[in-house]
Amino acid sequence: MNVFQLVQERFQQALTKIEGAENAPAPLARSNRPEFGEYQFNGAMALAKMLKSNPREIAGKIVEAVELDDIAESLDIAGPGFINVKLKSEWLSQQVETALADERLSVEKEDEQTVVVDLSSPNLAKEMHVGHLRSTIIGDSVARVIEFLGHKVVRQNHMGDWGTQFGMLIAHLQDKLAADQVATTALSDLEDFYREAKVRFDDEEGFADRARQYVVKLQGGDADCLKLWQQFIDVSIQHSEEVYHKLNVKLTHDDIMGESAYNPMLAGIVADLKDKGIAVEDQGAQVVFLEELANKDGEPAVYIIEKSGGGFLYSTTDLAAMKYRSFDLNADRIIIFTDARQALHFKQAELVGRKGGLIREETSYEHGPFGMMLGQDGKPFKTRTGGTVKLADLLDEAVERAEKLLSERDSDLTAEEQKEVARKVGIGAIKYADLSKNRTTDYIFNWDTMLSFEGDTAPYLQYAYTRIVSIFRKANIDTNGFTASVAIAEAQEKALAVKLLQFVEAIESVSKNSTPHLLCSYLYELSSLFMTFYEACPILKDGVAEDVKQSRLALSLLVAKTLKQGLELLGIETMEKM
RNA sequence: GUCCCCGUGGCACAGCUGGAUAGCGCAAUCCCCUCCUAAGGGAUAGGUCGUAGGUUCGAAUCCUACCGGGGACGCCA
Numbered sequence: 001m002n003v004f005q006l007v008q009e010r011f012q013q014a015l016t017k018i019e020g021a022e023n024a025p026a027p028l029a030r031s032n033r034p035e036f037g038e039y040q041f042n043g044a045m046a047l048a049k050m051l052k053s054n055p056r057e058i059a060g061k062i063v064e065a066v067e068l069d070d071i072a073e074s075l076d077i078a079g080p081g082f083i084n085v086k087l088k089s090e091w092l093s094q095q096v097e098t099a100l101a102d103e104r105l106s107v108e109k110e111d112e113q114t115v116v117v118d119l120s121s122p123n124l125a126k127e128m129h130v131g132h133l134r135s136t137i138i139g140d141s142v143a144r145v146i147e148f149l150g151h152k153v154v155r156q157n158h159m160g161d162w163g164t165q166f167g168m169l170i171a172h173l174q175d176k177l178a179a180d181q182v183a184t185t186a187l188s189d190l191e192d193f194y195r196e197a198k199v200r201f202d203d204e205e206g207f208a209d210r211a212r213q214y215v216v217k218l219q220g221g222d223a224d225c226l227k228l229w230q231q232f233i234d235v236s237i238q239h240s241e242e243v244y245h246k247l248n249v250k251l252t253h254d255d256i257m258g259e260s261a262y263n264p265m266l267a268g269i270v271a272d273l274k275d276k277g278i279a280v281e282d283q284g285a286q287v288v289f290l291e292e293l294a295n296k297d298g299e300p301a302v303y304i305i306e307k308s309g310g311g312f313l314y315s316t317t318d319l320a321a322m323k324y325r326s327f328d329l330n331a332d333r334i335i336i337f338t339d340a341r342q343a344l345h346f347k348q349a350e351l352v353g354r355k356g357g358l359i360r361e362e363t364s365y366e367h368g369p370f371g372m373m374l375g376q377d378g379k380p381f382k383t384r385t386g387g388t389v390k391l392a393d394l395l396d397e398a399v400e401r402a403e404k405l406l407s408e409r410d411s412d413l414t415a416e417e418q419k420e421v422a423r424k425v426g427i428g429a430i431k432y433a434d435l436s437k438n439r440t441t442d443y444i445f446n447w448d449t450m451l452s453f454e455g456d457t458a459p460y461l462q463y464a465y466t467r468i469v470s471i472f473r474k475a476n477i478d479t480n481g482f483t484a485s486v487a488i489a490e491a492q493e494k495a496l497a498v499k500l501l502q503f504v505e506a507i508e509s510v511s512k513n514s515t516p517h518l519l520c521s522y523l524y525e526l527s528s529l530f531m532t533f534y535e536a537c538p539i540l541k542d543g544v545a546e547d548v549k550q551s552r553l554a555l556s557l558l559v560a561k562t563l564k565q566g567l568e569l570l571g572i573e574t575m576e577k578m
Numbered sequence: 579g580u581c582c583c584c585g586u587g588g589c590a591c592a593g594c595u596g597g598a599u600a601g602c603g604c605a606a607u608c609c610c611c612u613c614c615u616a617a618g619g620g621a622u623a624g625g626u627c628g629u630a631g632g633u634u635c636g637a638a639u640c641c642u643a644c645c646g647g648g649g650a651c652g653c654c655a
Binding site: 025027029030032033036040042045046048049055078079080081082121123160163164165259282283284285287293294295296297299301302303304306307308309311313314315317338339340341342343344345347369371372374405406409412425436437438439440441442443444446448449452453454455456457459460462463464466467468470471474475509513517518521524525528531532534535536538539540541577578 | 579580581582583584585589590591592593594595596597598599600601602603604610613614615617618619620634635636647648649650651652653654655
């Protein structure tokens with residue numbers, strides 16, 4: 001049950017009964033003040049203008065026409081013509097009871113779509129660093145949400161396993177082998193190996209050309225190259241999977257669909273686009289000129305799909321991926337999470353794909369951009385020694401800090417339990433710090449903010465959850481199958497109930513916009529309202545009437561269930577004690 | 579040069595299709611643990627929403643210009 005939608009539909013219906021307003025929009029908003037009720041209809045003002053009438057008069061007509069008696073206790077016209085909807089406590093109580101009895105917490109499934117989510121996509125030539133965090137966890141969360149809403153989600157880890165950098169690595173490895181050095185040792189620290197190769201690529205005469213030749217050989221299926229390449233891939237994938245495990249991300253080996261997987265399609269894509277007259281040869285390379293993105297002088301933008309020396313680029317791979325996802329996987333939506341620098345690339349890719357029939361008309365192609373992580377100095381994030389921060393190290397640090405905090409406080413947890421709690425808190429804090437931001441711009445990485453356990457953080461949400469579980473434990477009541485009749489009386493109870501029913505609104509907007517931060521803020525607000533309720537409305541204390549106690553227990557339990565479900569959709573774990 | 583993104587209290591951020599007195603967290607000051615876990619609650623202080631125009635009954639939100647920051651723009655991904 002989506003309350004927002006329900007109320008909006010009722011207003012929409014009401015408008016059809018008013019002459020001249022039959023097709024008018026029905027703008028509804030959530031109220032920001034309790035005295036204005038829970039929802040407000042803002043359409044009267046615009047409508048009054050359209051009908052050349054008085055807005056408050058129009059509002060009066062709408063109030064008369066709208067049928068909300070079953071759910072609203074009052075409809076007030078305020079200010080220039082706002083219609084404030086105050087929901088009935090009895091109705092809210094009943095909705096809470098219904099949601100509590102429903103495994104899905106009253107979240108209905110949507111009509112099933114096939115949604116391809118392209119996430120994480122690390123560059124396998126390097127160890128995962130902090131910059132890979134966003135694509136991985138934002139993609140993971142959005143995929144979970146869409147799945148929860150009843151869709152078929154195909155996760156695709158578009159690993160960077162096929163570009164120029166592998167030619168570079170192979171060339172370097174070849175030289176090391178020729179010099180009788182043990183290659184497996186060299187591979188054990190991929191990061192160093194990559195750095196060495198990169199230095200040679202940038203500085204050493206002739207090395208870059210050799211590297212490029214290796215790429216062509218690799219893409220052409222040369223057996224020796226493939227063998228060396230495989231060595232890098234295996235080491236690197238194993239490393240990524242360790243990180244995913246630590247991060248509690250739902251990505252498996254089966255989700256890997258790296259760039260190399262599209263290799264057999266690349267030549268065909270280019271040939272097809274040439275046949276259709278979309279791609280042409282220019283300066284030795286195969287390119288598509290895009291008039292749609294021309295500058296003021298009429299010069300079209302250029303999208304290169306094959307290099308002058310032969311050899312394909314990530315643009316070619318992305319076109320192949322587009323085709324595969326749209327036609328073979330039958331995707332209704334394709335959502336790609338990468339950093340914002342690639343925005344133009346994906347815009348161009350879509351233009352080319354649409355022209356060339358590489359994507360079905362009904363497939364939506366969406367890029368979910370986000371900013372890069374910067375250091376305090378505003379430059380790309382580095383360690384004190386100048387290296388990039390490894391993602392695995394960041395995660396370990398978070399867990400260590402949580403462990404330290406836990407060991408400093410009184411606790412009835414065993415050492416083992418403490419460790420587990422610290423892991424969930426530490427990892428949760430990092431993920432939440434990132435997921436709760438909507439920035440498409442670059443943002444400053446700060447250890448202390450990211451590893452804070454106070455305020456608007458994951459531990460705050462986890463803490464709210466444990467508090468509720470603790471109440472039930474103390475009262476010796478099983479949460480499984482617990483039901484009670486709910487009777488909302490206090491303001492804090494009502495605010496909490498209203499927020500609880502808005503869970504579906506939150507996750508639907510996450511699905512629609514691919515923005516998990518909306519779920520973060522929802523869960524934070526819910527927790528915050530619970531904390532207020534918890535302070536103001538005693539549950540187990542002496543003097544609380546039995547029916548009130550039962551009602552408050554039910555309300556609390558629905559909060560716990562919503563928090564647990566919501567956090568799970570963010571990929572953040574909960575615990576019974578902390 | 580062209581295009582894209584961003585500019586909200588000391589810091590870090592929310593503000594959905596324009597709506598009623600711009601929210602939240604850190605940090606600051608002050609309260610609250612014989613009481614369901616103080617990783618908490620309550621209160622105070624702090625903002626001409628980059629600047630200037632425009633559209634509108636109404637603008638942080640839409641439009642234009644400018645300033646400032648970041649990014650992308652043919653053989654990296």
